[in-house]
Amino acid sequence: MRAVREADAAAIEHAVGSASRVLGLGRLSLALWDPGLTRLSVVAEARAGEVRMLAPAGPLAIDGVGDRAFNLRRTVVGSERPGERGRVAVAVPLCDAELTLGILELFDDAPLAEADVARLEALAPLVTRVVQHSRLVSRLDRERAIVAALADVRAAATQATDPGRCGSLICARLEAILPGVRVSLYVMAPGGGQVEYLAAGSEQAWLAEWRAIPLGGDNIVTRAVVAADFEPQRTVGHQSAARYGMLDSVAVSLCDGPHAFGVLIASSPQRIEPEALELLATSARAASVGLALALGVDAQRRAERRARLLATLALADPPDGVRPEAALAWLRGLARSAGEATSSRCLLAVPGTPGGATPLGTPRLGERALDAVQRARASAQAVRDGQPCTLLAIPISVGSPGAQLELGVLTMETNSRAIDPEDEALLTTLVGRVAAAVERGRLAEARKRAEREKDEVLSIVAHELRTPITSLQGFAAASLAGIGGASEARTRRAFEIIERQARRMGGLVSDLLDVTRIERGQLELRRERVDLCALSREAIERVSATAPRHQIELHASGEACAHVDPTRVEQLLLNLIGNAVRYSPAGGPVAVHVVREAAGAVRVDVRDRGVGVLPADRARIFERFQRSAGPDQAGEPGLGLGLYIAREIAVRHGGTLWLAESEVGRGSVFSFRLGGEA
Amino acid sequence: MRRVLIVEDDADISELLTLMVVDAGGEPLRAFAGDEAVAAVAAAGEVAVAIVDLSVPKLKGAALVAALAAQVTHVVVVSAARDAELVASAHNVRACFTKPFDVQALRRCLTELLGDAQSQRDLPPRTA
Numbered sequence: 001m002r003a004v005r006e007a008d009a010a011a012i013e014h015a016v017g018s019a020s021r022v023l024g025l026g027r028l029s030l031a032l033w034d035p036g037l038t039r040l041s042v043v044a045e046a047r048a049g050e051v052r053m054l055a056p057a058g059p060l061a062i063d064g065v066g067d068r069a070f071n072l073r074r075t076v077v078g079s080e081r082p083g084e085r086g087r088v089a090v091a092v093p094l095c096d097a098e099l100t101l102g103i104l105e106l107f108d109d110a111p112l113a114e115a116d117v118a119r120l121e122a123l124a125p126l127v128t129r130v131v132q133h134s135r136l137v138s139r140l141d142r143e144r145a146i147v148a149a150l151a152d153v154r155a156a157a158t159q160a161t162d163p164g165r166c167g168s169l170i171c172a173r174l175e176a177i178l179p180g181v182r183v184s185l186y187v188m189a190p191g192g193g194q195v196e197y198l199a200a201g202s203e204q205a206w207l208a209e210w211r212a213i214p215l216g217g218d219n220i221v222t223r224a225v226v227a228a229d230f231e232p233q234r235t236v237g238h239q240s241a242a243r244y245g246m247l248d249s250v251a252v253s254l255c256d257g258p259h260a261f262g263v264l265i266a267s268s269p270q271r272i273e274p275e276a277l278e279l280l281a282t283s284a285r286a287a288s289v290g291l292a293l294a295l296g297v298d299a300q301r302r303a304e305r306r307a308r309l310l311a312t313l314a315l316a317d318p319p320d321g322v323r324p325e326a327a328l329a330w331l332r333g334l335a336r337s338a339g340e341a342t343s344s345r346c347l348l349a350v351p352g353t354p355g356g357a358t359p360l361g362t363p364r365l366g367e368r369a370l371d372a373v374q375r376a377r378a379s380a381q382a383v384r385d386g387q388p389c390t391l392l393a394i395p396i397s398v399g400s401p402g403a404q405l406e407l408g409v410l411t412m413e414t415n416s417r418a419i420d421p422e423d424e425a426l427l428t429t430l431v432g433r434v435a436a437a438v439e440r441g442r443l444a445e446a447r448k449r450a451e452r453e454k455d456e457v458l459s460i461v462a463h464e465l466r467t468p469i470t471s472l473q474g475f476a477a478a479s480l481a482g483i484g485g486a487s488e489a490r491t492r493r494a495f496e497i498i499e500r501q502a503r504r505m506g507g508l509v510s511d512l513l514d515v516t517r518i519e520r521g522q523l524e525l526r527r528e529r530v531d532l533c534a535l536s537r538e539a540i541e542r543v544s545a546t547a548p549r550h551q552i553e554l555h556a557s558g559e560a561c562a563h564v565d566p567t568r569v570e571q572l573l574l575n576l577i578g579n580a581v582r583y584s585p586a587g588g589p590v591a592v593h594v595v596r597e598a599a600g601a602v603r604v605d606v607r608d609r610g611v612g613v614l615p616a617d618r619a620r621i622f623e624r625f626q627r628s629a630g631p632d633q634a635g636e637p638g639l640g641l642g643l644y645i646a647r648e649i650a651v652r653h654g655g656t657l658w659l660a661e662s663e664v665g666r667g668s669v670f671s672f673r674l675g676g677e678a
Numbered sequence: 679m680r681r682v683l684i685v686e687d688d689a690d691i692s693e694l695l696t697l698m699v700v701d702a703g704g705e706p707l708r709a710f711a712g713d714e715a716v717a718a719v720a721a722a723g724e725v726a727v728a729i730v731d732l733s734v735p736k737l738k739g740a741a742l743v744a745a746l747a748a749q750v751t752h753v754v755v756v757s758a759a760r761d762a763e764l765v766a767s768a769h770n771v772r773a774c775f776t777k778p779f780d781v782q783a784l785r786r787c788l789t790e791l792l793g794d795a796q797s798q799r800d801l802p803p804r805t806a
Contacts, residue, residue: 459760466758470778471690477781484697499688585735 012044013051015130019104019123020046025087025116026108031066032131033102040102042068057569065091066103073100075121077112088112094128101131111388119190142177147278149177163187163294170287175201178276180268182246185254185287186213186221187262187295190420195221195263206244206267220251221263228253228260230285232277241267253282256292272273277558287606305341306426312337331434335410338430342423344414385458392419394431452618458623462509464639468501511641515624518648525565525652532560532569532602532674533594539573540592549587550576556594560602562675563655569674572649572657575642576606576670584610584637584667605660605669612664621659622647643670650674680792683707683750685742686717687735690729691777693727695756697779702788712737716745725750731767732757743769744763752791756784 012030021026030044045052065078069091078088088108094101104124106112152173167185174183182204184196189212198214215222220233227233233251237243241249246267254262264284266272272280332348339346392412409433414424475494484490517523533556540552573592580590588609595603613621620626625640643657650657650672657672682704686692692708699706707722709715713736719725728750734741739759747753747769755766758777766774773787 212715463758463760466777467688467691470758471688473692473778474691474694474781478694478697481781481785483781483785497693501690 008138009053010131011134011137013053013126016044016046017049017051019127020051021049023106023116023119024048025462026106028125028175029105029107031102031105033070033100040066043102043550051598065089066105068094069103069105070100072214075117076612077117077206078130090117090120092124094124094131096128096132100130101135109285140292142275145177146282150282150286153283158208163298164199166290167200170283170291171199171201174266174283178268178272178279180270181272182267183280184265185262185291186265187254187291188225188260190422195225196655198262204267206241206246220249221265224251224253224263225260228255228258229270230255230281232281232286234272234277236271245269248527250277250280252280254284254288254291255494256288261288269295302341302343302420303422309334309337309341309426310429311363315370317603321661322447331410331430331435334430334434338410338412338427340415342412342420342426344412344423344426346410346412348408350412390414390419392424392427394427396431396435398435398442457625460639461508461512465505468505468508472505473500508639510644511639513557514645523568523648523652525568527563527565529561530564530566530569532604533558534566535566535570535593536573536594536604539570539577543577543581547581548583550581550590551588552581552590552592554592554594556592560594560596562600567627568649571654572646572672573604573606575646576604576672579642579670580606580608580610580668583612585607586610597676599676601655601673603671603673605671607661607667609667612666612668613617613659613662614664618659618662624658681707681722681725681727682788683709683715683722683744683746685709685712685728685734686756687711687733688731691731694698698785698788698806702785702792704762704788709734710723711735712742712745715742716749716768719746719749727754727788728802729754729756729774729788731755732759732762739754739766740765743771747771748761752786752794754791 016028016030026047028046029042031040031042033040042054044054060415065076066089069076070093073093073095075090075092077088078576088111090112091103091105093103104127106116107121155168171183171185175181183201184200184204185198186209187198188194189196192215194212194214197207197210200207215225220235223233230252234248235250236248238246238249241247243655244267246269248268248271250266250272252264252266253260254264264280264287266276266280279564306664321332326672335346335348337416390413393409394411396408396410410427412419412427414420477495478484479491479494514523533554536556537554541553544550544552577590577592584590590609591604591605591607595605597603617626622643624644626644647657653674655672655674657670660669662668682699682702682746684692684695686695686708687710689710692710694741695707696708704727706771707718707725712734715728715734716737718755719728728746730743730746730753732742732755734742743753743755743765746779752772753769755762755771756773756779757774759765762776763774765771765800772791775784775787778803790800
C-alpha cells in the first residue's frame, strides 16, 4: 500500500509547503514509514514553499541522521550524509504516543542556528497531526470501503444462487477495494483430492493453467483447506507465482462449519499488507455463507434435475421392438436432457459411415480424446477451444460378450477436472436403459424372424409332402374304386408307385431330421476306412436305377481311402449326383471324378451338363430351405436341404464342399474334399 | 370331342390323372411343362378339358391358365399351390382341386364336364 494515498496527498503537500515557507531555509523533506512495505520512503520535498510530491522510493532510502532520528525518536543533527558532504542535516522524528510515523529533515549548506532547529522541532507535531489526520481519514475511508465491500460480498453471496456468478461477484468486489490484488475462488472437486476453479475477479494467465489445484504437500492451498479456520496462509516470492509476476500469494479457507469446501486465493505483484490480509479473512468468512448456500442450492437443483430425468425415463420407456437406429435417436434426446440435468455437454457419438457424416451428428470432440475412451468406459482429460475439460465416455453396446453390437458412445464433457459420480451414475443408467430396450427389440425381432422362418419352413414342408401324398392317396383310391381296371399288372403298377412315393416321403422326413440334428450339433459320425471310389460307384448305381435318361460315369483308378462315415458320405454323394441328374432335365452325361490329393486327402468332383446355377444363387443354394430359382427349373423342387446337409456332412468330417464351376445353360461342378491332415 | 389335356410335371401324378381320364371316357393328352401344354392344344385343335397343375416348368400359374382358357372348353385346376383357388376364381375355371385331391370327386367332375362338352359341341367357343 502506498505511504500516501491520493486523497491524503493534498493535506500533506499543504503541510510541508507551509512548513517550508515558515522556515525559509534549505530543503525540507518528509519521509513516512509505510507499514505495508516496512520501510521509510520520502513522500514530499519542499524548497521555499515549492513542494514536490514523490512516489515511494526504493527500500530504505533514508539513512544517516534520518534513520537515527527515526529509531531514537529524537532530533539528530549531523554534518554529514553520504553523498551530501559539507551539508548540514537535521532530522526530527514525527512521533505520536506509541509509534514513529516518519521524519522531517532539513538540509542546508550552512550550519543551522539552534533557533532554527527549535523552529523545526516546533513544526514537527503540527506535521505529525496532519499525517495522523490523513492516516485516520484514509483508514476511515478504507474501513468504510471495506464495510461496504463486505456488505456487497454478503449481498452477492446470498443473492446469486448460481455458484459461479456468486463467486465472480465476490472476487470483483474484493479486487475493486484491493488495488493490484487478484482474487480467485476454488471449490472442492467431486470426490475431493483437489480444488477446482470456480470464479475470478479478472482473467489472469495463470488461471488457465491452474484450473484445478491438487491437495497435498506443503502449499498454502492445502494448509488453508486443512486448517479450515479463515486464517490467511501466505507465501512470499514463491517460484510458480513468480512465473506470472506475482510476489505474494495468500490462501484463505472457505468453510461451512468445521469443514473447508474451498479456498479464496489472492495474489499480488507486491506484498499484501496486513490490513488487506485481514480484509481477505473477513471476506472469506462472509463469502463462505453465501457460497455454501449457492453450492448447496446448485447441488440440490442438479439432484432434482437428475431425479426428474430418471422419473421421465421410468415413465417413458422406449417403444418395444425398438431398432438400434430408433434407440439412438431416442437416446440423443435423452443425452440433451442429461446435459441439462448435469450442466455439462452430453453428446452421442455413433460410428461414422465411410465418406459421409454420421446420421445422428458427430460430437465436436478431439478424435484422439474420443479414441482414448471409446473402447471402454473411461474418463480422460481433453482440451476444447483451448480450455481443459474432462471427458467421460460410456460405450453403448448390446448383446452378450463376444457377440456385441456397438451402438455408439455417450460422452459427457465438463469444465471440471473430475466427473461427479452422481452424474456418471445417471449416464450409466441412461445407457443401460437404452441398451436394454435395444436388446428387447433385437430379441423381439429375432423372435419374429424365427416365427416367419418357421411358418415358411412349415409351408415348404407341407407343400413338398403334398406331392407324394397325392400319388399315394390317388393310386390307393383309384385301385379301390377300380379305376383303370383291376388287372394284376395295373395293381402292381399302383403298388410300385405307392412304394416309391412312400420312400420319397421317408427321404423328406429324414432330411428334416438331419437338419434338426445338424442344428443341435448331434450329427454323429461313425468313421471307418472307406474307399471313396467304391462308395461313388455304389451311389452312381443307385441314382442310375431311377434316371434312365442320364449317363453317369465314374472316373477313378485304384482306391482312394479316407477315414469317414460311409453312410453319411454316401448320402452326400447321392445328394450331389441326384442334383446333377435333377438339374439336367434334358438328360446328358454326369461325370464323377475321384482324385487322390496330397497329404491323404480325397477330392470328388461331380460334373453335369445341366442348367447351371445363376450367379445370384451361388451362395444361397448352400443355405437351408433354399432352392435355385432358375426360370427353367425342371423336375421336383424338393425341400432345398440337399446341399445344406451335404456341406454340413463335409464340414463335420473336417472337409469342405463347394461349387467349383458353373455356367448357366452349360452345367456345374460341385466338389468336396475329405480326409487328409488339414 | 373328348380330348383331355393333362398338364402335370410329376410323372406319377400325371399317370394317375391319365388313368382317371381314360376311366371317365376321355382321350388323354400329356404335357409336363406349360409351353408343352400350349403347343399340345394348338396341335390337337379341339380340347374339351384341361387339367392343370399351376406349378409346372416354363409357363405356369395364372398365365398358363389364361393361355389355356382361351383354347379349351373347360379348365380344371389340380394344384398344391397356396393361391390355386384365387387363380381359379379369377379365370373362370370350372373346378379347383387341392392336392392331395379326392379321386371320386375329380372323377365325377370329369364325367360331368366330358358330357357337357359333348352337348356344347356346336356352340361357339368360349372366350376367356
